[in-house]
Amino acid sequence: MTIYMRTACAFAATAMAATIGGFASAAAQSSDYSTLPIDPNLITDSLAYSAAPFDIDPDGQQGVTAVYTHREGGTRTITTTVLILPDAQAAAASLNGAAAEVANPQTQPVPVGAGGTAVSGMSPDGTQSVTVLTFAEGNAATTIEFDGPPNDPVPPDMVVTLGQKQDTAIRDWQIA
Amino acid sequence: MNRLATAVAVAALTAGAVLTAPSATAASTPHDTTVYTQPAPIPAEAKVAQLDCRGTTGNMGCGPGWFWRDGWRGWACYPC
Numbered sequence: 001m002t003i004y005m006r007t008a009c010a011f012a013a014t015a016m017a018a019t020i021g022g023f024a025s026a027a028a029q030s031s032d033y034s035t036l037p038i039d040p041n042l043i044t045d046s047l048a049y050s051a052a053p054f055d056i057d058p059d060g061q062q063g064v065t066a067v068y069t070h071r072e073g074g075t076r077t078i079t080t081t082v083l084i085l086p087d088a089q090a091a092a093a094s095l096n097g098a099a100a101e102v103a104n105p106q107t108q109p110v111p112v113g114a115g116g117t118a119v120s121g122m123s124p125d126g127t128q129s130v131t132v133l134t135f136a137e138g139n140a141a142t143t144i145e146f147d148g149p150p151n152d153p154v155p156p157d158m159v160v161t162l163g164q165k166q167d168t169a170i171r172d173w174q175i176a
Numbered sequence: 177m178n179r180l181a182t183a184v185a186v187a188a189l190t191a192g193a194v195l196t197a198p199s200a201t202a203a204s205t206p207h208d209t210t211v212y213t214q215p216a217p218i219p220a221e222a223k224v225a226q227l228d229c230r231g232t233t234g235n236m237g238c239g240p241g242w243f244w245r246d247g248w249r250g251w252a253c254y255p256c
């Protein structure tokens with residue numbers, strides 16, 4: 001099981017707990033989650049990443065997971081998960097522990113969404129660099145995980161840039 | 177006979193002048209007065225033009241301290 005899968009499972013389990021109580025308070029929003037993930041090629045040379053088919057409603061949670069793999073032998077992946085929860089409080093709560101699997105973590109607040117946080121470190125087996133960005137935007141809880149070579153972690157400014165674009169896309173989707 | 181005597185005399189005069197010159201110089205300058213010039217000192221901070229990681233000006237003009245490769249942003253200049 002990759003660190004992404006463990007992280008996603010923890011994230012989804014927390015989100016599942018936060019969802020209990022129903023979706024009655026959730027605003028009317030489009031159920032087409034496939035438009036939510038931001039393609040990282042928008043901030044690269046436009047050819048670096050290829051997307052796997054999106055996982056709609058991962059683990060039974062409303063939302064989407066998108067995995068983008070770098071063309072250079074798949075040594076870098078970006079996994080974006082956006083979950084739609086009943087309210088902002090549930091969204092913020094669901095992010096607790098989303099980066100628990102990062103070894104030797106260094107946590108930094110980042111200017112992305114509400115409570116934007118970047119946790120950088122290594123995978124538990126030490127074979128990959130890992131950075132997990134988490135933030136909430138209204139009732140949407142987002143994690144973006146960057147897995148790369150152990151000696152080449154994702155540049156922090158790229159984390160912020162992609163996160164801010166993702167945040168903007170979520171806001172646009174929420175008011176659409 | 178006269179020619180031979182003249183030639184010998186000229187040779188003797190020439191050899192005498194050559195052989196006696198060093199001793200005359202040595203006698204007039206007993207100490208070495210040659211002025212030796214010291215080489216310029218090496219500056220404390222050597223002037224090095226920093227180039228890219230491969231020691232060139234870069235495939236795509238990345239500039240000093242940068243390296244052209246296929247990284248997180250795709251093909252771009254990245255710090256060394």
